[in-house]
Amino acid sequence: MEPLIKVENLGKKYVLSHKRPERYVALRDVLSNKVKSIFRPKDNTFHPTEEFWALNDISFDVNPGDRVGIIGRNGAGKSTLLKILSRITEPTKGRVTIDGRVSSLLEVGTGFHPELTGRENIFLNGSILGMGRKEIEAKFDEIVAFAEVEKFLDTPVKRYSSGMYVRLAFAVAAHLEPEILIVDEVLAVGDSAFQKKCLGKMEEVSGQGRTILFVSHNMQAVQTLCNKGILLHKGNLIHSGPMHSVLEKYLEAHASADSSYEIPLPKNIADISGYAYKLQIEDINSNSVSEVPMGEHWQVRIFFNITKATPHFVIALGVSTMFDMPLQTTWSAPKDLETGEYEVVFKNSDIIYTEGQYKLVVGLSSEKRVMQYTEGAGLITISDVSAVANDERIINTKSGLLINQMETIITKK
Amino acid sequence: MSYRIVIEPGAKSKNYWKDLWAYRGLFYFLAWRDVLVRYKQAAIGIGWSVIRPLLTIAAMWFIGALFNSKVPDGVPRVLLVSAATLPWTFFSTAFSEASNSLIANSNLLSKVYFPRLIVPVSTIMVCLIDFFISFILLALLMVVYRYVPDWRILLMPLFLLLAVVTALGTGLLIAALNVKYRDFRYIVSFIVQFGLYASPVAFSSEDVYHKLAQLGQAGMVLKVIYSLNPVVGVIDGFRWSILGSNVSIYMPGFLCSIAISFFFLFLGVWYFRRTERAFADVI
Structure with missing residues (x-):
């Protein structure tokens, strides 16, 4: 079978600078450093930088209909991998080939605007996630029913409770119909009843033969939802294969017995x-x-x-x-x-x-x-x-x- | 399969322009969002699109009168100033909104893929709507002064397009630079402030060229610098199309200014495309 997603030797490098604590570079600093370096051309300690490979030489295939759980500790590179696959950021080396339409859900309610009403935000968020206007219109009632916000459709979302906000946001995302769905930790929000509903929806989606890539800290969710797994550790791929074997590896690597x-x-x-x-x-x-x-x-x-x-x-x-x-x-x-x-x-x-x-x-x-x-x-x-x-x-x-x-x-x- | 995406470092996406077309819905919704948000919690709402140019017209009229700048025969000073204030207001808001658009939408950039060009371009759409509203103001003024435009008014959309090109080119360039170097936002407000006086809003280009000609050698240099301002071409074009045969255009300066506009458009798009892949990493 032709793989739907083919990842070959993927790597992503970030350059960490130890000098500047600020979040962004100011042109004035760049200019003044350039000027200073005229007088100190050989001063290499001036910009202590460190290379950091958030992902290193990752290769794997995803077949159509696979539900892949990506697990690993914080900083293992899970989010970076999803960001590359959803084309938000570019890899430093390697190659990914994807045959199909991708929708990624890295955050619940991306682009929601607090001043806009629930109705307006459904359209806005839907289009941000890649749905067309007709597609949104066709699913509108379903989305509203799923989110249970019928009465508040014309209220600005800034007046919503956080629960309603999350429900509406997830409802829009849940009604996406791409060939490949990329999901990051979204289930970490909302009350447990709603989390269950979301999981149910995701299972339903995966039952339709859609391909899903799913990152979560919730091992229970990963276990029920995914049939394949990828274990990352510090940017390296430790193990990939059937979910249960990956989970075993994960536990092996993360729990050492002590008395x-x-x-x-x-x-x-x-x-x-x-x-x-x-x-x-x-x-x-x-x-x-x-x-x-x-x-x-x-x-x-x-x-x-x-x-x-x-x-x-x-x-x-x-x-x-x-x-x-x-x-x-x-x-x-x-x-x-x-x-x-x-x-x-x-x-x-x-x-x-x-x-x-x-x-x-x-x-x-x-x-x-x-x-x-x-x-x-x-x-x-x-x-x-x-x-x-x-x-x-x-x-x-x-x-x-x-x-x-x-x-x-x-x-x- | 029909839809294949290849992700590689530095790969020029073959689908970029196709993608841009596929994402036109998002473009529409972003513009729609900006319009909605703009008028949602504002007491005067749409009135701002009228009040701002109205006050600018008043101030520029006053300055022009104060310095007794020359007005072409048969043209009321108010119309001379208005025909320039409209494109200037459009340029300055479109330019500054586009420049800040990426920063303002940073959460989108770091969470969703779409051709990044959509963001600054959609902000310009909102400014265009403002422009059309304020254009009604100009039409009213022309009725009041019983000033009938001739066939040249039909060419006005071309100059509006030129204004869009100018604002988009410079806006894209600054927006992309702004992502990495945040101090460009100071440059934006400086350009907008300074540009009002460096562009022929309160006075006519004809008057400027005339006065510079009296300065000899130095005047020649200033004349060249003046023609390098892309907004000069936009404003002169607007005046020519709205006020008709009473206004003449100094062709070399006008063409030079248009060339600069297109130069900025190519530079802006080129730099934007070159850097946009790293936006999510640095924003």
Whole structure:
């Protein structure tokens, strides 16, 4: 099959200048520097610049109908890649060939003007995104219905609530019908109900065989939406292929197992009467471990410091997936604590998680007011070296996150 | 497949002019947006398109009268000044709006692809609408003074086109420079201020050439410099077409001025096209 998008050895270089903190160059500086350099022709330290490859030698193909998720940490070059593909910026080297009409959605509501009404902005935004006037007219009612702003069509959008604004903006974008759709992080906005609606719309779009390139930090969304993935790290392509293999690589590269974790101190430490500072993963005999075999009991020990007498103190431990889906939260019984060093142990003895890594969340509160709340305070790794994990049902099926078996009774009637 | 895009460093896009045509809808909507926004929250609204040239006409009339500049026979001073104020107002607003247009739309430039030429060109459309509104003012003045234009008025659109060419050429050049070197915005306001006095708004070109001729050698040099001002050609053309046979044109100066206008258009488009690919990186 002929690839729809062919990216060959793509690179983008930025030159960083360490001299000027200003956002733009002033001609006066250029002129005065030129004049100065007449007198100091060999002064090379005058303009300390640094080359920075935001993208380096990237090659991949996208076939028609592929839904490609582009993942990587901040600064991996995801946005630069999308900007090149949507022709906003030009590459420094390499070549991209695209066979089809591209629409890119790098921001929700690009070009929205606050003074204009909802109706006017639909037309304006639609045309900015590449829709023709007739196309917008044909989809107008659908867009309005999707955004749920019927009553406010003739109100300037500056009077909209932020939710309405985002809904309207996404609604316009969602009704684009290009052959290739490029989307950047748009789902990071709006309330969760609307995010779900957007995801649904995107799934619907991808179901129509449209090609989608999607950048997001929301691994859950990437996982459900995309069948192929590209993993970038510091401008280099680490891995590309089926989504699940790319996600595995991502987790491998980003989570290293440890037995104890320093919990970052909260910023408002002066205002609170206590804080947790260390977390330790242990087996049932209180030996610290970096991995827990699947099915074995484990416990988490958290060290915390009470600096002022704290009434009605509660400490909580949460477990969530690497994609930030909460699985379980456990609260300690409320207790009045006086100043001093403390530790708490959360023992897990009945729930068996499947092999993989889980994020731990730590929360402290006093009289139901949050004192400290840290997501990703630590990681727990469940390994597949155990009797439970060798059960062939678990090896051969996607049995789920929880391994515990329900009680099952078969009776003959 | 029919639609193929190749993205390469420094590649001249073969589809550029085709793209420009494909994006004409956006061009229309951007102009429409500017018009809507301009009149949305303004108390006098459309009145501004009349008040501004009216006040300029009054001031220029006063200055011309003060210095007792020569008025061609049979032409009221007010009409002489008005026929120049209209194109001047158009040029100065179109030039400054186009120069600032890229900066004003920087969020668009960094988030969406479209041929960048659309932005400055669409701002000029808005200025054209202003021009047509203020043109009604001139028509009224001509009725009041019972001044009947002759066949030359039919050529006025040509000079309006010349005004567009002049504003677009210089505007594109400054707009592209403005993206990288922000101090060009000071140059814009300077050109607009200075240009009002360096162009024949309060007085006629005929008068200028006449007075410069009396200065001998220095006058010759000033005459050449004066003809290099592209707005001189625009204004002289307007006066000639509106006021008819009472006004004569000094041909060498007029042609020189037109040549400069087109020179700026080519320079502006060339520089704009050369730098536009990097706009999103530096803006």
